[in-house]
Amino acid sequence: MKKKKFGTLCVHAGEHPDPAFGAHTTPIYQTSTFVFDNAEQGASRFAGQEEGYTYGRLVPNTPTHSVLVEKMVALEGGEAGHTFSTGMAAITGVALSLLKQGDHLLSTDVVYGCTYGLFTSLLTRFGIEVSFVDTTDLEEVQRNLKKNTRMVFLETPANPTMNVCDIAAITKMAKDFGAVSIVDNTFATSMFQKPLQLGADAVLHSCTKYIGGHADLLGGVLIGSSEFIDNMTPVVNDTGLTMAPYEAWLCIRGLKTLHLRMAKHAVNGMKIAEFLEAHRKISWVRYPGLPSHPQHTIAKQQMSGFGGMLSFGVAGGMEAGRKLMNRVELCSLAVSLGAVDTLIQHPASMTHADIPEEVRIKTGITDDLVRLSVGIEEPEDIIADLDQALEKV
Numbered sequence: 001m002k003k004k005k006f007g008t009l010c011v012h013a014g015e016h017p018d019p020a021f022g023a024h025t026t027p028i029y030q031t032s033t034f035v036f037d038n039a040e041q042g043a044s045r046f047a048g049q050e051e052g053y054t055y056g057r058l059v060p061n062t063p064t065h066s067v068l069v070e071k072m073v074a075l076e077g078g079e080a081g082h083t084f085s086t087g088m089a090a091i092t093g094v095a096l097s098l099l100k101q102g103d104h105l106l107s108t109d110v111v112y113g114c115t116y117g118l119f120t121s122l123l124t125r126f127g128i129e130v131s132f133v134d135t136t137d138l139e140e141v142q143r144n145l146k147k148n149t150r151m152v153f154l155e156t157p158a159n160p161t162m163n164v165c166d167i168a169a170i171t172k173m174a175k176d177f178g179a180v181s182i183v184d185n186t187f188a189t190s191m192f193q194k195p196l197q198l199g200a201d202a203v204l205h206s207c208t209k210y211i212g213g214h215a216d217l218l219g220g221v222l223i224g225s226s227e228f229i230d231n232m233t234p235v236v237n238d239t240g241l242t243m244a245p246y247e248a249w250l251c252i253r254g255l256k257t258l259h260l261r262m263a264k265h266a267v268n269g270m271k272i273a274e275f276l277e278a279h280r281k282i283s284w285v286r287y288p289g290l291p292s293h294p295q296h297t298i299a300k301q302q303m304s305g306f307g308g309m310l311s312f313g314v315a316g317g318m319e320a321g322r323k324l325m326n327r328v329e330l331c332s333l334a335v336s337l338g339a340v341d342t343l344i345q346h347p348a349s350m351t352h353a354d355i356p357e358e359v360r361i362k363t364g365i366t367d368d369l370v371r372l373s374v375g376i377e378e379p380e381d382i383i384a385d386l387d388q389a390l391e392k393v
């Protein structure tokens with residue numbers, strides 16, 4: 001049969017009537033362990049000679065997890081995957097499975113605050129060398145690749161500055177150095193960006209965001225080739241970074257409408273970005289779909305849509321931004337992102353507060369930066385809310 005389109009895969013990929021009773025919807029296998037037919041079967045499952053489930057922490061966890069992995073593999077165009085308790089667990093899992101003492105990790109300089117924290121505070125304690133590099137500058141990337149560079153970590157668009165880096169160019173440079181490239185695709189989602197097709201070895205998501213879509217779960221997922229995923233399995237099993245069955249089920253349910261939600265997030269994102277850019281009280285806007293975005297050309301090449309995340313500065317700086325956040329009524333003043341409703345927050349004092357001030361300022365996470373996760377409400381209502389709040393600033 002002809003390869004199915006993205007929206008059809010969101011609905012159907014990985015879904016099969018349940019073999020036990022024919023349930024149409026994937027059941028939640030809320031179990032920690034599985035019964036073997038006999039001792040020989042148990043032994044051959046643990047030896048990896050027979051496929052099947054053994055224990056909830058051990059891959060493939062439960063049949064609910066398998067459906068989620070199959071769906072995400074189809075959406076990202078990979079071969080296999082692992083699920084995790086959070087997005088940070090996915091990043092921890094891949095870092096621990098790839099890196100050892102003496103290795104070098106090259107990371108995008110602008111990343112989610114806890115990713116920065118994990119790379120600087122934890123990995124360096126184990127003798128791993130970490131460089132944060134402006135990955136929008138290819139020469140800078142080339143200059144910072146070293147003989148011992150084992151992993152290149154890209155976040156694009158980056159949280160919260162919305163910097164976009166050239167995935168195809170950087171993954172090729174990394175490959176030439178014998179390094180493995182990992183892309184955090186949380187902001188763009190599989191709908192708008194396909195890192196594996198652009199040369200990445202693995203792609204990961206915080207499922208907490210657009211995959212779940214409703215701000216009611218925590219989760220992570222990582223997709224790659226079968227070989228890459230198999231090599232990670234011992235670390236995933238032994239660290240217990242496991243996703244819970246109910247969370248896997250919520251992710252499956254969320255993914256069935258990913259294409260509809262992302263289409264609306266993107267339409268709204270563009271409208272709100274244009275509204276803000278034209279507003280007299282706004283000093284700057286960063287949205288990859290705006291021609292004024294410094295990497296708009298690359299964004300157009302590697303993304304098929306620009307999503308629902310944007311950042312901006314209010315004229316009057318941090319104090320004005322704070323007033324805006326305190327006066328919105330429809331938008332929620334909350335961290336996280338990718339929910340059906342619009343969320344507004346202040347990275348310098350919230351999501352990225354742990355990054356040293358001089359690093360924040362140097363990388364553009366300035367005190368006046370306000371981040372908006374544009375939801376799927378009607379755009380006129382989001383605009384009206386921002387407009388009334390800006391009037392009071």
Ligand code: LCS
Nearest residue numbers: 086087088112159186206208335336351
């Ligand atoms: N990657 C990106 C790009 C993120 O934005 C986040 C969380 C993570 C990974 C980690 O995912 P988690 O462990 O939370 O599932 N970003 C957040 C944010 O901007 N506000 O709150 C969480």
